[in-house]
Amino acid sequence: MKKLFFAKKGSIVAGLVMLSLLSACGNEDDTASEETTTAWDDIQEEGSLTVATSGTLFPTSYREEGSDELTGFEVEVVRAIGERLELDIEFTELGFDEMLTSVQTGQVDLAANDIEITEDREENFIFSTPFKYSYGTAIVRSEDLSGIETLEDLEGKKAAGASTSVYMETAREYGAEEVVYDNATNETYLRDVAIGRTDVILNDYYLQTLAIAAFPELDITIHPDLKYSPSEVGVVMNKDNEELAENVNRVIEEMLEDGTIAEISAEFFNGADATEKVDIEE
Structure with a gap:
C-alpha cells in the first residue's frame, strides 16, 4: 500500500478508492489477527507443561537409589495435575533460586518444590490453591x-x-x-x-x-x-498466566476433594495427610 504515495497524481483517487474497498473487506481479518494467544493456548497446543523442580529434595522431588526416575510428593501431584489436564509433564531440574527466575522469565510454566506461599512472593507470582x-x-x-x-x-x-x-x-x-x-x-x-x-x-x-x-x-x-x-505450599506460576492458574486450581481442588492428594501424601510422608491444616502455638 505504500506504493500509493508514490503513484502519479492521476491514479491517487483510484488508489484511495481501492484502498477503501480493501479496508472494508479486511476488517474481519484484521480483528482476528489482533487476537493474542495466551500461555495457556500455547501449552494446550504443545500438549505439555514444563515444570521446574530440584530432584534433590526428599521426599518432595528426588530419585530413589538405583533409579533414574524422578518421583516425590510434589512430582506425583504435578503428574496427576497433568493427567487431569491431558498434558504431558516435562521436568527441568534446577536450584531453588533458579526455579523462581525461570518461572518469572517464562522458561518454565510452573515450579514445584515445597515452595511456601508468602505475601512477598505473591506480589511476583501466582500460587495455586494450597495442597500442603x-x-x-x-x-x-x-x-x-x-x-x-x-x-x-x-x-x-x-x-x-x-x-x-x-x-x-x-x-x-x-x-x-x-x-x-x-x-x-x-x-x-x-x-x-x-x-x-x-x-x-x-x-x-x-x-x-x-x-x-x-x-x-x-x-x-x-x-x-x-x-x-x-506454612502453606502450592505450585508457582508466572504472574501473567492467569488462565493456566485457573485450570491448575480447578484440578487441584478436584484432587483435594476426592482424596487424591491425601493418598499421595500418605505415600511420601509415612502415612501422614499433609493436606490437613495445622494449628501450632508459636
Missing part, C-alpha cells in the same frame, strides 16, 4: 542441640539452606550466619550439621522428619521445642 500445610522445625546435633534452646539462640550460629527460602529468612532475622549450597543433596546438608561444619537446618516439619529417618547413622535430631511459622 506444615510448620517450621530445626535439625540440630543430638548431643547438645547445637547450643540452641530458642530461636533467639540462632544468633551467630551457622544455618544451612537456600538463600531465598523463608527458612533462611528466619535464620537471618535471628542473626544466624547463612551457609548456602548449590542444589546439594539432603545428605550433604545433614552430614555438615553432624560434623559441626554448620549448626542448624531450618525447614519444613515433614521434610525434616523424613530426612532424619533416611540417615539414622548421623548424630542429628529435630529440636524438640522449636515449632514456628505455619
Whole structure:
C-alpha cells in the first residue's frame, strides 16, 4: 500500500478508492489477527507443561537409589495435575533460586518444590490453591542441640539452606550466619550439621522428619521445642498466566476433594495427610 504515495497524481483517487474497498473487506481479518494467544493456548497446543523442580529434595522431588526416575510428593501431584489436564509433564531440574527466575522469565510454566506461599512472593507470582500445610522445625546435633534452646539462640550460629527460602529468612532475622549450597543433596546438608561444619537446618516439619529417618547413622535430631511459622505450599506460576492458574486450581481442588492428594501424601510422608491444616502455638 505504500506504493500509493508514490503513484502519479492521476491514479491517487483510484488508489484511495481501492484502498477503501480493501479496508472494508479486511476488517474481519484484521480483528482476528489482533487476537493474542495466551500461555495457556500455547501449552494446550504443545500438549505439555514444563515444570521446574530440584530432584534433590526428599521426599518432595528426588530419585530413589538405583533409579533414574524422578518421583516425590510434589512430582506425583504435578503428574496427576497433568493427567487431569491431558498434558504431558516435562521436568527441568534446577536450584531453588533458579526455579523462581525461570518461572518469572517464562522458561518454565510452573515450579514445584515445597515452595511456601508468602505475601512477598505473591506480589511476583501466582500460587495455586494450597495442597500442603506444615510448620517450621530445626535439625540440630543430638548431643547438645547445637547450643540452641530458642530461636533467639540462632544468633551467630551457622544455618544451612537456600538463600531465598523463608527458612533462611528466619535464620537471618535471628542473626544466624547463612551457609548456602548449590542444589546439594539432603545428605550433604545433614552430614555438615553432624560434623559441626554448620549448626542448624531450618525447614519444613515433614521434610525434616523424613530426612532424619533416611540417615539414622548421623548424630542429628529435630529440636524438640522449636515449632514456628505455619506454612502453606502450592505450585508457582508466572504472574501473567492467569488462565493456566485457573485450570491448575480447578484440578487441584478436584484432587483435594476426592482424596487424591491425601493418598499421595500418605505415600511420601509415612502415612501422614499433609493436606490437613495445622494449628501450632508459636
